[in-house]
Amino acid sequence: MLRFHHIVRVSLFASKASTFPLTSVSLSTSIPKRTTFALRSQMTSFSSSSSSSSSKLLFRQLFEKESSTYTYLLADASHPDKPALLIDPVDRTVDRDLSLIQELGLKLVYAMNTHVHADHVTGTGLIKSKVPGVKSIISKASGATADLFVEPGDKVHFGDLFLEVRATPGHTLGCVTYVTGDASDQPQPRMAFTGDALLIRGCGRTDFQGGSSEQLYKSIFTLPKDTFIYPAHDYKGFSVSTVGEEMQYNPRLTKDEETFKNIMANLNLSYPKMIDVAVPANLVCGVQSKDNQHHISLIQSPNTLSHISTHM
Numbered sequence: 001m002l003r004f005h006h007i008v009r010v011s012l013f014a015s016k017a018s019t020f021p022l023t024s025v026s027l028s029t030s031i032p033k034r035t036t037f038a039l040r041s042q043m044t045s046f047s048s049s050s051s052s053s054s055s056k057l058l059f060r061q062l063f064e065k066e067s068s069t070y071t072y073l074l075a076d077a078s079h080p081d082k083p084a085l086l087i088d089p090v091d092r093t094v095d096r097d098l099s100l101i102q103e104l105g106l107k108l109v110y111a112m113n114t115h116v117h118a119d120h121v122t123g124t125g126l127i128k129s130k131v132p133g134v135k136s137i138i139s140k141a142s143g144a145t146a147d148l149f150v151e152p153g154d155k156v157h158f159g160d161l162f163l164e165v166r167a168t169p170g171h172t173l174g175c176v177t178y179v180t181g182d183a184s185d186q187p188q189p190r191m192a193f194t195g196d197a198l199l200i201r202g203c204g205r206t207d208f209q210g211g212s213s214e215q216l217y218k219s220i221f222t223l224p225k226d227t228f229i230y231p232a233h234d235y236k237g238f239s240v241s242t243v244g245e246e247m248q249y250n251p252r253l254t255k256d257e258e259t260f261k262n263i264m265a266n267l268n269l270s271y272p273k274m275i276d277v278a279v280p281a282n283l284v285c286g287v288q289s290k291d292n293q294h295h296i297s298l299i300q301s302p303n304t305l306s307h308i309s310t311h312m
């Protein structure tokens with residue numbers, strides 16, 4: 001089995017039962033009425049990370065300043081092939097990202113999108129043309145074409161590390177969050193790449209592309225408070241937060257649902273300047289060809305069913 005080259009389709013229901021039995025506590029229980037939105041704390045205790053697991057992950061946060069987009073580079077540096085993936089690459093910074101990958105001696109396997117971006121063109125198409133073999137990934141629910149489609153509960157493996165896929169719709173229809181694996185040999189604390197669903201002290205707008213403030217409010221996911229939050233954008237100079245921090249200080253998501261919807265309905269943001277170019281380009285993951293419509297069948301492995309920790 002090519003460990004750094006497969007996506008595992010898993011059962012969402014198996015994950016709920018096996019991983020979050022009675023230990024999940026909703027945020028509304030700990031901070032009544034004020035905080036019901038996107039973040040529920042999980043009271044499961046974590047063993048501290050072993051040095052081998054945390055040293056495996058090579059991680060870089062990269063910034064594209066025109067659209068204030070973060071791209072994330074993750075790799076299993078301990079694996080002989082050093083398989084790597086990029087989350088939310090931008091077309092303008094593809095050469096920078098690929099140079100870095102080359103300098104670090106990594107093998108880029110996946111170019112992933114959290115959703116169909118409206119403010120910039122994804123770098124996945126360009127990357128595929130420059131690095132043969134790289135597979136583009138996006139959620140099936142996004143309606144976009146890509147080499148591989150993920151659904152909630154899927155795992156994306158790279159070397160001995162993996163990301164879980166969680167549905168976090170509301171900013172757009174098919175937004176997903178990629179979360180580092182829930183296992184003792186995976187990086188601790190966990191890291192959540194939230195796209196535009198959850199921004200630091202904010203959240204994605206909900207006024208186009210199937211956006212819905214109601215849906216975004218209900219995009220509840222269960223993660224420990226120490227989970228790092230890495231968004232796709234930041235407009236205020238922040239780079240990272242945690243679930244606990246956002247539960248306490250996010251000015252939108254700590255409100256009740258009606259207040260939240262009211263805030264979202266009155267953001268009065270102008271449409272992204274590039275929306276007319278970006279959305280059509282991103283609906284084909286930046287590739288204008290038929291090649292990207294090749295759907296591979298995802299591997300289903302019963303061995304993984306007990307390890308799933310997805311709950312959306």
Ligand SMILES: N[C@@H](CCC(=O)N[C@@H](CSS)C(=O)NCC(=O)O)C(=O)O
Nearest residue numbers: 118119196202203204205269271272273
């Ligand atoms: N000015 C930018 C667009 C800024 C914007 O609308 N950002 C989006 C994410 S990219 S679609 C958003 O959700 N913002 C939320 C917020 O509260 O700022 C441009 O013209 O491209």
